[in-house]
Amino acid sequence: MIDRIGRARQAGHKIWALLFVLLALFCVIFFAARGRFQASAATSTVGTVLAPFEMAFSYGGQQIQYIMSNLWEIATVHEQNKMLKNEVEQLRQQNTMAEEYAAENVRLRELLAYKQSAHQFDLLAARVIGRDAALWTSTIVVDRGAKDGVRENMPVVTGKGLVGHVTEVGPVSSKVQLILDVRSSVGTLIQRSESRVTGLVTGTMENPYMPQMVNIPRNADVEDGDAIVTSGFGGIYPKGISVGRVASQRSDDSGLLKIAVIETAVDFQRLEDVAIITASREAPPEPVQALPLSPGAAAAAQISAAQTKAAQP
Template sequence: MSRIRQDSDSRKTTWVFVAVVVSLFLVIFLAARGQLNPILTNSTVITALAPFQRAISWAGDKINGATTTVWEIATVYYQNKELKEEVFALRQQNLQAAEYVAENIRLQEMLNYKHAAVQFDLMPAKVIGRESSTWTSVISINRGSSDGIKPNMPVVTEKGLVGVITDVSPVASRVQLLLDSRFSVGTLVQRPESRVAGIVQGNPSDAMLPQMINIPRNSDIIVGDTIVTSGFGGVFPKGLMVGSVATVKNDSGGLLEIAYINTAVDFQKLEDVMIITASREAPPQPLTPPKQTPGTETDKDGNLIGGDGKK
């Protein structure tokens, strides 16, 4: 029974499909011959189809508007993404340019010092390491034994004394800083009428404020005095800038004074240094002849010019 019903339904479906196909061909045939136009232009047909046409037109407008909106959003998104990438790239370029400017200034200052300090053979180096536990004691630099670096070579900047080489490997070295409590260097007051001698060493109580010890209590050292290396001991050449006196206090025994020093070098900004690989006696300053009184001038041999001694 069910078999008969299925066969009947299948035949009905087939006939419906055939009828649709034939109708479709018939419509196409009549439209091709122009015989369908009167039917499509009939007012009744137009009225009947109007709601469908409006619906189709409305749907088309909405689809077109939605497509346009999506396209505009996508365009804005990609433009915004490109602008962000461009801004990031420009910021990176600005940072890099600023870094190049800062490095150029540092290197120019070092070069000027190298030209002025003709009594030294100087080798530039970069700071490549600084451990947090030894931040005020030791730094690592990118010069080693392959560059001719040896222990006990002084390290400076154009500002003044940094420290001394302690350990050397083929490609790097460790520098003990002036701030280290184990560091010491013979110094003196640069002021001509003073020339008080002492020893500058690291301050265990305040690493950023080294102390000058062994100063006689009756010395004339004062706040603001410039402190330079004395050259005693043979490691540090004479005349390297150490810093200036910040305060002067009596030591615990009461017989000596202690001067606390503001270092010439800013150890918080230490990036480039120079190693003194050789040192010679600084050339004497050229003598400037005193101004001569008019009427008593002499030539280079001491002969009087003018008056009875006129030549």
């Protein structure tokens, strides 16, 4: 009895398997012949039964195609975005370099214009390559040295005015003492023709970027805004180089003299390119002439000279 039941089950499984094979074969034949022959009523019935499955397979295929298309588009966009970022970075670097070249061009044009106007000087262009960390407002280092003909005490300028002078010379670089240094002393004068007051410009610890003009008589004709230039005295700086303008004035501690605070012509905080005066054809300043004597004083001087000569053996 049990064997019969087992055999019946196996026969049922075989029948279902045979039916599945026949159904699959029928589907293959149906789809192969579809469109070639006119569908019969049975075929239409089978098509109706299989339509949901066809729709499901078609929808699944469309979704898979859509997902693959999106994945490909995302990968393409990511690669394009990466390329665009690289291009933006390159353009940013090129823009930065272009701005640097433009700024350097402006500075060099300024030096060139000064060189063309100052025919009395032989100028050597130099670039600032360092500053003294301990004395930021006192000294700089430039990229010109003994091999370029630089010597100590040569003045250093820009197209706007005086910077300082060379204090140490190496083979390929030199150290320059700025006029802001408290150890610096520059002979200067007020450029205004009605004044022509002389004095010394020296650095100060009170305001490192604004030196002072000292040794000015209390009643001297000095006004705020007066231009200050080198006087030529001292043997280092030629006459007529712009130093700055008078920003303010005050009396010194003694009360007999006054001090003028100077706004320098050169912006020392943005100093990058300078020029070294290697030779100057500027005529030295004329010596100070004694004031002419009045007629009475002249006669007294002649009498005194005659008496002195008569008293000589």
